[in-house]
Amino acid sequence: MKSVLCDPRADAVLARLDEEARRQNADMRRYYDAKKQQATRHTDPASRVDMDFVRDKFVALDPEKCDLCYMLCRSLKARRVVEFGTSFGVSTIYLAAAVRDTVREHGGDGVVIGTEIEPTKASVAKANVADAGLADFVDVRVGDARETLKQAGGPVDFLLLDSWIPLVRPVIDVVGPQLRVGAMVVCDNVQLYEREYAAYTALVRDPKNGFRSVMLSHEGGLEISIKLG
Numbered sequence: 001m002k003s004v005l006c007d008p009r010a011d012a013v014l015a016r017l018d019e020e021a022r023r024q025n026a027d028m029r030r031y032y033d034a035k036k037q038q039a040t041r042h043t044d045p046a047s048r049v050d051m052d053f054v055r056d057k058f059v060a061l062d063p064e065k066c067d068l069c070y071m072l073c074r075s076l077k078a079r080r081v082v083e084f085g086t087s088f089g090v091s092t093i094y095l096a097a098a099v100r101d102t103v104r105e106h107g108g109d110g111v112v113i114g115t116e117i118e119p120t121k122a123s124v125a126k127a128n129v130a131d132a133g134l135a136d137f138v139d140v141r142v143g144d145a146r147e148t149l150k151q152a153g154g155p156v157d158f159l160l161l162d163s164w165i166p167l168v169r170p171v172i173d174v175v176g177p178q179l180r181v182g183a184m185v186v187c188d189n190v191q192l193y194e195r196e197y198a199a200y201t202a203l204v205r206d207p208k209n210g211f212r213s214v215m216l217s218h219e220g221g222l223e224i225s226i227k228l229g
């Protein structure tokens with residue numbers, strides 16, 4: 001597996017995680033196909049049953065979207081990155097590599113603040129990040145993101161929203177005021193779950209709220225927003 005990271009150690013960990021995720025895919029396909037047959041238009045991302053099903057699943061961000069997050073973070077020279085939804089740490093590795101590379105190039109320090117409600121997933125994520133050689137740049141906070149992200153510790157340069165959809169608006173309400181002017185926010189699957197994301201997109205797509213926003217046509221729709229002054 002070759003990412004945009006140019007980091008053989010991180011790429012090796014990502015390849016292993018990709019392999020593990022693929023092994024879960026058959027299970028995932030069966031589950032969601034069965035749901036489709038129940039005549040639901042699409043899966044309800046807020047369903048507690050679905051939440052139970054994905055409790056031990058990767059549900060990782062696509063490699064292409066992770067590459068894009070790396071590029072955006074590098075372009076922003078991001079030093080404080082927040083992630084809602086760490087799972088086993090796939091996207092965290094890309095974000096942490098970007099912060100590390102910014103620190104290497106420009107000095108100073110930096111951190112990715114991940115957050116994961118499942119303690120087992122959080123422990124595995126920390127181990128994966130350490131295997132990738134990136135532990136010094138990651139702080140995975142265990143618990144509900146609405147609490148764990150209240151204090152990011154300084155201005156936030158980049159925010160990735162990739163988690164339980166009903167909490168995305170409450171989480172940006174918590175992190176939004178901590179974003180620096182020019183910060184970027186990336187949110188996955190806004191087109192696939194257009195209705196469920198309505199409260200979120202209403203916020204970021206209205207310039208009166210201090211954001212400019214565009215949806216890219218990546219699978220499921222990827223919303224990219226910038227915070228304005």
Ligand SMILES: C[S@@+](CC[C@H](N)C(=O)[O-])C[C@H]1O[C@@H](n2cnc3c(N)ncnc32)[C@H](O)[C@@H]1O
Nearest residue numbers: 059060061085086087090091116117144145163
């Ligand atoms: C889509 S996965 C994240 C995938 C991750 N970004 C990656 O690329 O590997 C969403 C994660 O959010 C976690 N989660 C759900 N509700 C949460 C909450 N209230 N606070 C923190 N994490 C939560 C889930 O346990 C799940 O592991």
